[in-house]
Amino acid sequence: MSKILVTGGAGFIGSNLVDKLINQGNEVVVIDNLSTGKKENINPKVKFYNADICSLAIDEIFKNEKFDYVFHLAAQIDVRVSVANPEFDNKVNAIGSYNIFKNCGLNKIKKVVFISTGGALYGDCLKPASEKTLIQPVSPYAIHKYSAERYLELCYDLYNLDYVVLRLANVFGPRQYSGGECGVIGLFTYNIANNKSSTLYGDGSKTRDFVYVSDVVVACLKAITVKQRGVFNIGNGKEISILQIINVIKKIAGKKFIYKQEKNRIGEVQRSVLDSAKAKKILDWEPRVKLEQGLKNTIDWAMKKS
Numbered sequence: 001m002s003k004i005l006v007t008g009g010a011g012f013i014g015s016n017l018v019d020k021l022i023n024q025g026n027e028v029v030v031i032d033n034l035s036t037g038k039k040e041n042i043n044p045k046v047k048f049y050n051a052d053i054c055s056l057a058i059d060e061i062f063k064n065e066k067f068d069y070v071f072h073l074a075a076q077i078d079v080r081v082s083v084a085n086p087e088f089d090n091k092v093n094a095i096g097s098y099n100i101f102k103n104c105g106l107n108k109i110k111k112v113v114f115i116s117t118g119g120a121l122y123g124d125c126l127k128p129a130s131e132k133t134l135i136q137p138v139s140p141y142a143i144h145k146y147s148a149e150r151y152l153e154l155c156y157d158l159y160n161l162d163y164v165v166l167r168l169a170n171v172f173g174p175r176q177y178s179g180g181e182c183g184v185i186g187l188f189t190y191n192i193a194n195n196k197s198s199t200l201y202g203d204g205s206k207t208r209d210f211v212y213v214s215d216v217v218v219a220c221l222k223a224i225t226v227k228q229r230g231v232f233n234i235g236n237g238k239e240i241s242i243l244q245i246i247n248v249i250k251k252i253a254g255k256k257f258i259y260k261q262e263k264n265r266i267g268e269v270q271r272s273v274l275d276s277a278k279a280k281k282i283l284d285w286e287p288r289v290k291l292e293q294g295l296k297n298t299i300d301w302a303m304k305k306s
Contacts, residue, residue, distance in 0.1 A: 003027045005067045007053055007100060008074035009046065010037025012176045012186075013115065017071060017217050018043050024221075029065055031058070032074065041175055053096040062103040069224055070112040072100050075145075079120065079267045082141035089140050090147075097148035098155075105159025113223045114152055117145045118167035118233050119208065119272035128209075128275035131167070131231045139267030149231070156229070164223040166216075169235030169274045173213030173294060174301035184242060185210065185298060188249055188257075193302035198259040201268070204243030209235040209273040212294035215287045222283040235274030236287050245295075252296050253303075 004021055008014040009030030014037070021028050028046045031053065042048055047065075051057045053074045075093050076082065082089035097114070104112045122129035123136030137143045155161045176186030191198045211234060219234045250257045279285045289297075 001025050001027060002068040003029070003066065005029045005031065005065070005070045007031045007070070007072045008037060010034060010039060010041045010048075011073060012041075012173075013171055013213055013216055014071075014073040015041035015043070015175055016173070016213050017073070017220050018046060020217050020221065022046065029061075029067070031061065036077070038175075053100055054091055058099055058103055062107045066107070068110050070100065070104050070109050071115070071220060072097060072112060073115045074100075075115075077141070079139045079141045080265060082139055082144070083267045086140035086144075090144050093141065093144035094147040094151065098151040101148075101152050101155040101161065101163075105155045105161040108159075109161065111162040111164070111224060112152070113220055114148065114163060114165045115220075116149055116165050116167045116231075117142060118169050118235060118274045119269065121146055121167060122272070122274075124269045125271050125273050128237050128273045129233070130275040131233055131278055138269060141267070162229055164226065164229065165231040166219055166223060167231060167233050167274070168216060169209035169211045169233075169272070171213055171216050172210055173298055176213075176298070184208070185245060185249075185295065188246065189253075189295070189298050189302040192249060192253050192255055192257055193299065193306040195255075196258075198257070200242065200246070200259045200261045202242075202264040203261070204246065205241055205270075206264075206268070207239035207241050207271045207273065208245075209238060210240055210245075210291060210294075211235050211287055212289035212297075215289055218288075219279065219283065219285045222285050226283055228282055232279040232283060232285075233274040233276045234279055234285070235276050236291075237274060237276055238291075239271065239273045240291065248292060248295055249299065252292065253299050
């Protein structure tokens with residue numbers, strides 16, 4: 001049994017990860033300021049700190065708890081917020097992340113797994129982006145997530161802090177509520193379950209690489225045990241257009257999908273798809289949940305919540 005910290009453990013991905021860690025018999029601590037996370041997501045078996053990753057409270061939590069491992073998921077994840085308020089996005093995603101990594105180094109954490117972004121970092125992809133693809137961020141969000149990766153590398157140099165970075169494709173699944181933490185699938189499934197209209201930005205030709213949340217959780221668990229330090233893409237390697245997603249959601253839900261079209265938003269790429277061959281080779285990871293099955297699970301969850 002290990003003592004593990006999950007920052008952002010009340011959020012969509014974080015809470016799914018926490019449940020798995022608890023089921024494996026680990027002692028888990030969650031830090032979350034509940035700005036987008038939900039208290040109802042927090043596993044009753046965890047020790048919970050309602051705290052901001054930018055605060056001095058983090059120093060005391062690390063000193064008192066003495067963690068073995070850390071999963072850092074807490075973030076400001078809305079690209080639109082990062083465009084409107086880049087200073088705030090920098091404070092949370094870059095400086096806040098450094099606060100976590102610095103404390104990991106000072107307190108001799110065995111390993112930290114940082115959840116970064118794939119689609120936003122590589123820009124428009126003419127082919128699946130590998131970890132060696134040129135970084136071309138088109139939003140403050142992407143810039144600050146990449147800054148956090150560099151801070152993590154700095155903490156390796158300063159403290160010999162072992163780490164793995166997972167650059168995720170577009171994650172979807174149960175607990176992805178409508179709101180700040182919500183991707184396009186989460187928003188669409190919430191709206192169709194609640195008979196609400198959705199907004200399609202652009203003509204629907206934008207493509208994304210979608211990966212189901214349980215597959216991401218598996219990648220996180222494998223990242224803790226792998227001996228190699230470094231960066232790994234986590235995605236399906238398949239481009240799916242937003243219009244295709246709408247059609248599959250309509251088919252599964254058996255309901256009319258109502259939407260209005262608006263112009264594309266600043267900071268969003270047209271094409272995004274990841275090459276996860278490195279994760280398959282080194283982490284022994286590959287996606288298991290097919291898109292339609294994942295969508296069915298997500299829609300079923302949304303229907304129950306409606």
